[in-house]
Amino acid sequence: MLSDQGLVTNLIKVAPDYYELTFRPPGILKAVPGQFLHLAVTGSHDPLLRRPLSIFDLLEGGKKCRLLFKKSGRGTALLSKFQAGEPLDYIGPLGNGFTIYPGSPWELLVAGGIGVAPLHYLARVLTESGIKIVFLLGAANRKQLLARSSLSSLGVEPLLATDDGSAGYRGTVGELLVDYLEKNPAPDRLYCCGPPSMIEQVINIAARWKIPVQASHEERMACGIGACMGCAFHHPEEDTNPTDYHYYRRLCREGPVISYRHRR
Ligand SMILES: Cc1cc2nc3c(=O)[nH]c(=O)nc-3n(C[C@H](O)[C@H](O)[C@H](O)COP(=O)(O)OP(=O)(O)OC[C@H]3O[C@@H](n4cnc5c(N)ncnc54)[C@H](O)[C@@H]3O)c2cc1C
Ligand code: FES
Incomplete structure (x- = not known):
């Protein structure tokens, strides 16, 4: 698969250690x-491996793309230094993406921290299809509740949770989800993305209400195109066909979105 070269138009710091890049x-x-997208973070071969980032937003019919990322290591630190006018080398879009149900009246989206990135673009596509959204957004503290103004411009006002209680519900977004499900009708499905412990908590909660989940997972990636098996992910769901090469999925090809059925 050939890479493409975009042109960076803007890079801004949106919170301590968090950046938004537009190209x-x-x-x-x-x-x-x-x-x-699988991004080359320098023009050289060091670091050799690309870094995967979710599509945070697509504007102007796909002529403009926004990425939201946390500076978490060497690659994303290099990415945070890009400037307007520089080329950006990427492969993609890659992976399966979320399954959307066009006739659905409403959907429930649950994001933790930087997990808001893919769910923001999902929120855009759903709202533009006339589907109402309940969006639960959690983070460690108020400063790390990302993308709120951008969600607001889509007409989505998220219900908030912070670990330290500096905004919204005091507690995890999983606890906020329990609170929400105890007071409201259960959705037909739930979309989520966030750190592994948060995704696990959300899947367990959803199982109690028998809600199917589509969760976007992260795994370390090398090739990003299904060739190296570096991103093998163990799918724990019991009713996966055992002859289907056991329970492993390549997150870059059969993921990053993994479905959990919890059939009613
Ligand atoms: C499908 C997918 C979508 C993602 N979307 C986003 C996003 O929208 N915004 C965002 O901030 N982050 C996202 N991530 C995580 C992001 O790819 C990592 O934070 C980033 O690769 C870390 O690179 P680094 O060089 O800064 O860190 P380092 O720790 O220095 O990276 C070293 C190596 O480990 C790999 N690595 C480290 N942490 C991760 C991780 N959590 N997931 C995958 N590979 C990792 C790197 O690719 C690199 O090869 C996504 C990951 C995946 C798999
Ligand atoms: S990263 Fe190589 S197979 Fe997924």
């Missing part, structure tokens, strides 16, 4: 929410 792809970028 123009060479043509029209078409992507399903939940898909990701």
Whole structure:
């Protein structure tokens, strides 16, 4: 698969250690929410491996793409130094993305921390299809509640949770989810993304209400295109067909979105 070269148009710091990068792809970028781009973070071969980032937003019919990322190591630190006018080398969009149900009246989205990135683009696509959204957004503290103004511009006002109680519900977004489900009708499904412990908590809560989940997972990636098996992910669901090469999925190809059925 060939890489493409976009042009960075803007890079801003949106919170301590968090950045938003906007670039123009060479043509029209078409992507399903939940898909990701595999980015070269320098013009050289050091670091050798690309870094995967979710599509945070697509604007102007795919002529403009926004990425939201946390500076968490060497690669994302290099990415945070890009400037307007510089080329951005990427492969993608990659991965499966979320499954959308066009006739659905409403959907429940649950994001933890930087997990808001793919769910923001999902929120755009759903709202533009006339689907109402309940969005639960959690983070360690108020400063790390990302993308709120951008969600607001889509008409989505998230219910908030912070670990330290500096905004919204005091507690995890999983605890906020329990609170929400105890007071409201259960959705037909739930979309989520966040750190592994948060995703696990959300899947367990959803199982109590028998709500199917589509969760976007992260795993360390090398090739990003299904060749190296570096991103093998153990799918724990019991009713997965055992002859289906056991329970492993390549997160870059059969993921990053994994479905959990919890059938009613
Ligand atoms: C499908 C997918 C979508 C993602 N979307 C986003 C996003 O929108 N915003 C965001 O901030 N982060 C996202 N991540 C996580 C992001 O890819 C890592 O934070 C980033 O690769 C870390 O690189 P680094 O060089 O800064 O860190 P380092 O720790 O220095 O990286 C060293 C190596 O480990 C790998 N690595 C480290 N942490 C992760 C991780 N959590 N997931 C995958 N690989 C990792 C790197 O690719 C690199 O090869 C996503 C990950 C995946 C798999
Ligand atoms: S990263 Fe190589 S197979 Fe997924």
